Amino acid sequence: MIQMYRVSKKIHNTTVLEDVNLHVGKGEFVLLVGPSGAGKSTLLRLLHFDDRPTEGWIRVGEYSSSALKDRQIPLLRRKIGIIFQDFKLLKDRNIFENVAFALRVTGTRKSLTKRKALQTLTAVGLAHRRDAMPNQLSGGEQQRVSIARALVNDPFVLLADEPLGDLDKEASSNILELLKEINHRGTTVVMATHDEDLAAHMPYRCIRIENGRIL
Amino acid sequence: MGLGYAFREAILGLYRARGMSLVSIGTTAVSLLVFGIFLLVTLNLYGIVGQVRRRIEIEVYLSDDIDDKEALDLKRKVEAINGVKEVDYIDKEKAADEFRQAFGEGLLEAVSQNPLPASLRIKVEDTFSTSDKIKEIVKQIEKRRGIEEIEYGRQWVERLDRLTLIVTVADLVIGLVIGLSSIFVVANTVNLTILARRESIEIMKLVGATDNFIQIPFLLEGIIGGTLGGALASAILYFSYNWAVVHFPRITFAPSNLAVALMIPLGAILGGLGSRISVKRVLKSLA
Numbered sequence: 001m002i003q004m005y006r007v008s009k010k011i012h013n014t015t016v017l018e019d020v021n022l023h024v025g026k027g028e029f030v031l032l033v034g035p036s037g038a039g040k041s042t043l044l045r046l047l048h049f050d051d052r053p054t055e056g057w058i059r060v061g062e063y064s065s066s067a068l069k070d071r072q073i074p075l076l077r078r079k080i081g082i083i084f085q086d087f088k089l090l091k092d093r094n095i096f097e098n099v100a101f102a103l104r105v106t107g108t109r110k111s112l113t114k115r116k117a118l119q120t121l122t123a124v125g126l127a128h129r130r131d132a133m134p135n136q137l138s139g140g141e142q143q144r145v146s147i148a149r150a151l152v153n154d155p156f157v158l159l160a161d162e163p164l165g166d167l168d169k170e171a172s173s174n175i176l177e178l179l180k181e182i183n184h185r186g187t188t189v190v191m192a193t194h195d196e197d198l199a200a201h202m203p204y205r206c207i208r209i210e211n212g213r214i215l
Numbered sequence: 216m217g218l219g220y221a222f223r224e225a226i227l228g229l230y231r232a233r234g235m236s237l238v239s240i241g242t243t244a245v246s247l248l249v250f251g252i253f254l255l256v257t258l259n260l261y262g263i264v265g266q267v268r269r270r271i272e273i274e275v276y277l278s279d280d281i282d283d284k285e286a287l288d289l290k291r292k293v294e295a296i297n298g299v300k301e302v303d304y305i306d307k308e309k310a311a312d313e314f315r316q317a318f319g320e321g322l323l324e325a326v327s328q329n330p331l332p333a334s335l336r337i338k339v340e341d342t343f344s345t346s347d348k349i350k351e352i353v354k355q356i357e358k359r360r361g362i363e364e365i366e367y368g369r370q371w372v373e374r375l376d377r378l379t380l381i382v383t384v385a386d387l388v389i390g391l392v393i394g395l396s397s398i399f400v401v402a403n404t405v406n407l408t409i410l411a412r413r414e415s416i417e418i419m420k421l422v423g424a425t426d427n428f429i430q431i432p433f434l435l436e437g438i439i440g441g442t443l444g445g446a447l448a449s450a451i452l453y454f455s456y457n458w459a460v461v462h463f464p465r466i467t468f469a470p471s472n473l474a475v476a477l478m479i480p481l482g483a484i485l486g487g488l489g490s491r492i493s494v495k496r497v498l499k500s501l502a
């Protein structure tokens with residue numbers, strides 16, 4: 001499903017990732033654990049093809065870094081959901097529009113866009129807030145919107161970069177449950193966190209990363 | 216992506232960032248207003264120069280020893296010269312009449328015989344009203360028989376030539392400065408509105424939007440905003456020009472509608488191009 005082979009990444013001549021080998025199977029829930037600055041975000045960015053590896057190759061689903069052309073990257077991103085600590089919602093549109101946007105970029109018909117966006121919002125429990133603007137929602141709610149946006153195109157993998165970082169305890173466990181449920185339904189999940197405690201309490205495989213190397 | 220969607224997004228984009236949109240439209244309007252004023256001034260300047268030039272005449276005085284028939288013959292020959300628009304034959308009697316009109320009765324009557332010579336009064340084509348071209352026409356007339364003197368206010372025409380040159384050069388320089396600053400100001404304002412939404416563009420890419428999907432609504436937004444700014448400039452120009460025409464009836468104003476309407480497509484082009492360049496730059500920096 002996801003494979004990294006001898007991947008290195010240099011940014012401005014500093015090595016951020018070095019000789020990373022990684023395999024994540026279909027339907028797995030994997031935690032990427034490491035201290036701040038370890039390279040977790042960089043690794044996820046590579047999986048999302050926001051950036052290209054300096055060395056080595058990466059395969060995500062059917063897409064391989066050696067064969068993927070730049071103009072195919074948008075197509076790939078529609079099949080890889082991603083969420084962040086800071087949600088990255090479009091602040092000038094309401095919740096419904098934020099989720100619908102991910103469908104519009106794929107050229108989905110209007111009627112289907114409306115139905116799917118509402119379905120997905122319902123799944124994260126926010127259909128009733130569809131007309132609210134992002135800043136009218138709590139952090140936990142905003143994160144649920146961003147999850148809805150990530151899921152609306154039925155991705156085969158969901159990348160989560162520190163998704164609980166800005167949330168209180170209750171919202172955190174809420175989101176975590178949601179991620180587990182998503183995984184339970186068959187979506188592969190890769191979640192980056194610096195929270196050792198959290199990692200220790202979850203029944204999932206942990207991949208530890210430090211100074212750009214996998215331990 | 217459907218054009219309908221892009222259009223809707225463009226309008227919504229203008230609305231969502233309405234503060235910025237208004238600033239951008241206003242800036243475009245002001246820039247184009249300045250440019251439009253320049254254009255109208257230019258138009259009128261050339262209108263005045265043209266009017267002055269149309270008054271240029273060559274007066275060919277004929278000697279007393281040629282008769283009407285010969286004079287009319289000469290007139291036909293002069294009419295055939297390239298650049299001659301119109302020739303009037305002023306016979307001795309008509310010359311006397313004109314003199315009386317200008318200076319009153321009596322003076323002429325003091326002399327026994329009409330001393331005023333007959334003449335051909337030549338009007339030249341607009342494109343032949345520079346001193347070089349006039350000299351050429353004069354040269355072709357000079358060699359004919361029965362001509363006493365040719366007069367066309369040489370110094371005056373030469374001065375007009377120099378003035379026209381200075382006006383043209385100054386106008387071009389000023390036009391270039393105003394035009395370039397308009398482009399610069401509009402492009403910069405549009406750039407600011409795009410940069411303010413850099414984060415949005417980044418997020419759009421994140422969820423798998425292609426560059427075109429992102430660009431086209433922004434492009435349309437720029438075109439619509441620019442068109443609105445241009446239309447605003449046009450409206451202000453139109454009403455103030457017409458106001459001036461009504462309130463300064465002694466001045467002949469040049470026709471202005473085309474120049475005024477030009478501000479609308481200019482706005483559209485400036486807005487569209489500015490937005491396109493800015494979005495391209497943002498997309499490139501995100502790649």
Ligand SMILES: Nc1ncnc2c1ncn2[C@@H]1O[C@H](COP(=O)(O)OP(=O)(O)OP(=O)(O)O)[C@@H](O)[C@H]1O
Nearest residue numbers: 011012016034035036037038039040041042043194
């Ligand atoms: N654009 C960049 N330019 C320069 N250095 C960068 C850039 N992006 C990341 N780095 C460096 O790469 C290293 C890894 O960064 P990364 O964001 O991947 O860490 P992280 O594990 O996600 O940390 P955190 O838990 O704080 O999010 C850091 O030392 C960081 O300074």
Ligand SMILES: [Mg+2]
Nearest residue numbers: 040041161162
């Ligand atoms: Mg990080």
